[in-house]
């Protein structure tokens with residue numbers, strides 16, 4: 001636990017310097033304060049997310065995936081469930097790892113796209129996702145403000161098909177930190193849109209439009225990796241020469257501190 005805390009403090013310090021320099025050199029919103037409102041709350045989320053959210057998601061994913069895995073591997077020889085899962089041959093798991101990796105990234109993003117869209121469109125789910133959208137001055141650290149129910153829902157939706165289809169589960173373990181780091185970059189106050197590759201790979205400008213309160217950007221740009229999904233499903237908003245300036249949520253206000261933000265969806269539901 002202490003070692004994990006030390007690593008988290010060190011990574012936070014390194015990323016503060018790296019993004020501090022990048023956001024100073026190529027800001028999307030010029031003059032945005034470094035000590036912005038909600039900074040202390042997001043620092044608390046920085047620790048909460050890996051220590052609490054990820055633990056809850058892990059337990060939740062195991063609880064859902066284990067019964068499914070037991071059914072899939074019934075009658076197979078093997079000492080552990082993991083060994084049996086790894087021994088299970090499907091035409092997908094027989095492919096080379098690089099091809100599985102590519103397919104997994106696309107599958108993850110398609111599943112992430114639809115669960116993200118559901119978190120926006122279904123009112124009961126939106127209250128959880130609203131916490132993530134509550135940063136009014138968006139930067140790289142805003143990425144970690146994710147309600148545990150939001151995290152759990154997305155991870156379960158992404159894990160079940162991966163296990164059922166028989167993909168190599170060690171690939172998933174390799175991708176999770178990579179995707180988490182990518183998500184941090186997407187929220188950064190950077191004016192990068194990746195030019196010619198803007199529809200191929202998600203950029204900070206693409207995702208910052210998703211967080212805007214400006215009407216044209218509302219319920220747009222749900223993809224986490226591949227903007228082409230928003231093109232295919234009709235939810236892309238990516239103007240050529242504009243960048244969003246206003247962020248947050250319209251209507252009911254999410255409170256400012258971490259514990260109140262965690263309680264917010266349930267309190268909002270009680271009020272409704």
Ligand SMILES: [Zn+2]
Pocket residue numbers: 116120129133210
């Ligand atoms: Zn969203």
